Amino acid sequence: MAISIDEIKRLRELTGVGMTDAKKALEEAGGDFDAALKEMRKKGLTKAEKRGEREARQGLVGTYNHDGRIGVVVELNCETDFVARNEIFQDLVKDVAMHIAASNPQYVSSEDIPAEAREAKKQELLASDALKGKPAEMADKIVEGQLGKYFAELCLLDQPFIKNPDQTVGDYVKDHNARLGENILVRRFHRIALGEK
Numbered sequence: 001m002a003i004s005i006d007e008i009k010r011l012r013e014l015t016g017v018g019m020t021d022a023k024k025a026l027e028e029a030g031g032d033f034d035a036a037l038k039e040m041r042k043k044g045l046t047k048a049e050k051r052g053e054r055e056a057r058q059g060l061v062g063t064y065n066h067d068g069r070i071g072v073v074v075e076l077n078c079e080t081d082f083v084a085r086n087e088i089f090q091d092l093v094k095d096v097a098m099h100i101a102a103s104n105p106q107y108v109s110s111e112d113i114p115a116e117a118r119e120a121k122k123q124e125l126l127a128s129d130a131l132k133g134k135p136a137e138m139a140d141k142i143v144e145g146q147l148g149k150y151f152a153e154l155c156l157l158d159q160p161f162i163k164n165p166d167q168t169v170g171d172y173v174k175d176h177n178a179r180l181g182e183n184i185l186v187r188r189f190h191r192i193a194l195g196e197k
Contacts, residue, residue, distance in 0.1 A: 003026045009022075056078050058078050062075075062094060066101045071101075080182065083182050099161060105155060108155070109157045112155070131143070156189070
């Protein structure tokens, strides 16, 4: 089956791989673009996870202002100034800032949740009427699931990305790790809404 050069270029653009790798992926997928893209992302994310241990000290502080009512400042880091000046990285910073404005996360990731906040929510859930009469072991499992779901809604990297709810913000950032070939991380953010404390 003949693979069109346009499909190869499109796959290359979306994944950041070379032309040969893009063509090979399309051939292995029998010309199915979506299957090739999925496979390339898996490979790219594996490499990106290995990059996660490398130090990211460069980057950008980006801002987003929504109608003069919501303002966001976000810091994203990468490994080199070269990538920080790249348009793809700059667009990522804008997208993350826009997502923060829309979704109002409280933490970057689950590691940032204070132990006291986690424990307070756990006790609240354990005391709920829905768990009365359930065995302690079962109640603990139910509460752990509820805690995971509750805090996933508050953690930026676990939230469904506003431009593509099929992927999380964390996965969107990892896609950019793979595309740009560097460790990229969201360091911190601050969101201000008019009239809120």
